[in-house]
Amino acid sequence: MVRESTLSLLQYVTAMILIIVLTVHVLTHIPGIMYSSYHESLEPNNVYRNYRIIGGVLAILLPVAAIHGLNGLRGILLELKQGRAWELLVNIVMVILGVYAIGLGMITLLRWLGILYWVG
Amino acid sequence: MDERKVKFYENMLGIVGNIIPWSLKIPGNPERWAFAIHRLTGIYIALYFLLHVYMTSQTPYPKAWTSFIEFTTTNPLIVFGEWLLFGAIVFHGLNGIRLILSEAFALGIGRPKRPIYPYVMGSLAGWQRKVLWAIIIVWIILWVAGGVVLFHESGWF
Numbered sequence: 001m002v003r004e005s006t007l008s009l010l011q012y013v014t015a016m017i018l019i020i021v022l023t024v025h026v027l028t029h030i031p032g033i034m035y036s037s038y039h040e041s042l043e044p045n046n047v048y049r050n051y052r053i054i055g056g057v058l059a060i061l062l063p064v065a066a067i068h069g070l071n072g073l074r075g076i077l078l079e080l081k082q083g084r085a086w087e088l089l090v091n092i093v094m095v096i097l098g099v100y101a102i103g104l105g106m107i108t109l110l111r112w113l114g115i116l117y118w119v120g
Numbered sequence: 121m122d123e124r125k126v127k128f129y130e131n132m133l134g135i136v137g138n139i140i141p142w143s144l145k146i147p148g149n150p151e152r153w154a155f156a157i158h159r160l161t162g163i164y165i166a167l168y169f170l171l172h173v174y175m176t177s178q179t180p181y182p183k184a185w186t187s188f189i190e191f192t193t194t195n196p197l198i199v200f201g202e203w204l205l206f207g208a209i210v211f212h213g214l215n216g217i218r219l220i221l222s223e224a225f226a227l228g229i230g231r232p233k234r235p236i237y238p239y240v241m242g243s244l245a246g247w248q249r250k251v252l253w254a255i256i257i258v259w260i261i262l263w264v265a266g267g268v269v270l271f272h273e274s275g276w277f
Contacts (some may be wrong), residue, residue, distance in 0.1 A: 012224040015216050026209065031269055038273050042189045044182040062173075069166035076159055101173045108177040 007071055014068035021061040024054060051112040062105040070094045070101075151244060154252055158215050161208035168205055199274045206270070207263040214255040222248045 028034050028041060028050050035041040041050070051058065074094045078087060175188070192198045221227040222243075230246035271277060 004191070007264040012220055015220055019213060019217065022209070031273075038269060039189075039193055042193070044185045047185070065169055069162075069169050072162050074167045076163065098168065103171055103248050108173070 007075075011068060011071055011075070014064045014071070017060065018068055021057050024057050025061055029055060032063045041070050048112060051109065053068065055109065055113050058109055059106070062109065063102050066098050066101045066105075149244065150249070150252055154215055154218075154255075157211060158219070161212040164205065164208045165212060193274055194274075196274075199270060199276075203263075203267050203270050206266040207259070210262045210266070211255070211259045214259060215252075217225075218248060218251050218255060221251070224244075 028036055031037050031041075035046060040046060047075075071094070074090055077090045178184075178188075192202075209253075218228075222229050223242035228246045228251060230242035230244075232242045
């Protein structure tokens, strides 16, 4: 069982990491930095290029954003309603969503980087 | 004591009853509004994150990707939602820096004082409040700028 103080500390640490890595991710879509327009940054070749250039940053961003986001959502839901069954339900749902998001996102990332190949 | 006369109240107000306290009007307490906005933007960003991970995993082929991007960049509802998302990320990030400084590192929250009427909490009198006002100004500027770029590229004007 993880202590609430540990989860709170985790929230601050992930927030500090996110300030850096999410800024990098957002900057790749800001016009004038890597591409002339926002829409241009979304073109398939440029998305592929982004994965190649900042793939490492995205690999950090994915789990950190998932932990920060879902831990934050958990905190909000436990603020709104208290109870042992509710806490258990929220914890289970958050863990499932976390595994899903990190797993699916990592597969996508590895596929774009050419480490895994598309199936189907 | 007769236990039958004791009435127990559960410490639960339900979702609506708990959302309302977020917008409690406490005079001279913009931190309360920042608290509420931080949570609302957090929920929006977290839900978008899950959708974002799912959508990017569903577009492995350039043709599918291009048609998806064409749809998202021309649909007014999605463009508006992206603009809201940009504003949410900017506020949440900037206010998050303030919270890290004041909550995790105890910076800018002032020192405790003797409780002499009219009592002003030291935590609300530190420089973190000036930071909050600066955040709101920067947030509005960046949100408007982001809107100009996003709506212009989507052909709204």
